[in-house]
Amino acid sequence: MVARRRVEIVVGLAAVAAWQAGPVDRGTLATAVRYTLEEVAARAPGNSVEVRVPPFGVAQCVAGPRHTRGTPPNVVECDADTWLGMAAGRLSWADAVAAGSVAASGLRADLAGLLPL
Template identity: 65%
Template sequence: MARARIDDDLGRAALTTMLAIAEANGIDQADGPALAASVDRSTLALVVRYTLQLLAEQAPGGTVEVRVPPYAAVQCVEGPKHTRGTPPNVIETDAGTWIALARGTLSWADARASGRVHASGQRADLTGHLPVLSA
């Protein structure tokens, strides 16, 4: 069963709350892990799920699975659809890194080079699909 779509107003409000808390605490908004650590788990989960939802909407398909444990995973990017077992193209990262990628405050190349993103498979590359919202 598909999850209900997160309303844009709700998703953006959670992100705005996260950024306001970070600003109030002097946290660099480009520092994804610190940004993620600044909010409660339910707000963080909502922001992660919302931004993954945006990715899946902007890059529909089933070729790549993007995982941000323990919060969510989505399949996206046009191409051969995967239906059983472990997908051949998997991207996994932590919540803070994902939020930085989704906002465009961290580039895909820098995230890969620093080891903050683990990607396997020939098509496991989100270069042309990020950011999903503006910083």
């Protein structure tokens, strides 16, 4: 089952474009993050990996074993600028992990094949 989008595609794309153009307000940043989280979940549906971009959003994606309680076994967490940088192709997954900008735990928590969007 595909999750319903909460951010309209045109609004999300505009927020991402604004972020790419330069500094944005917190609302635009939040919209860009939420849109890209929805996009990664739409492109890789599933519940085996939880992607967290605090305080703006979280998404579950990637097909595989599902967790039911507690902390998921596959978690990716980073700040908004790192996430958007990877989603937009400005920052590679490998470079972000090597720099310590992404915390990734679990066997399925490698999003290199899904990014950039």
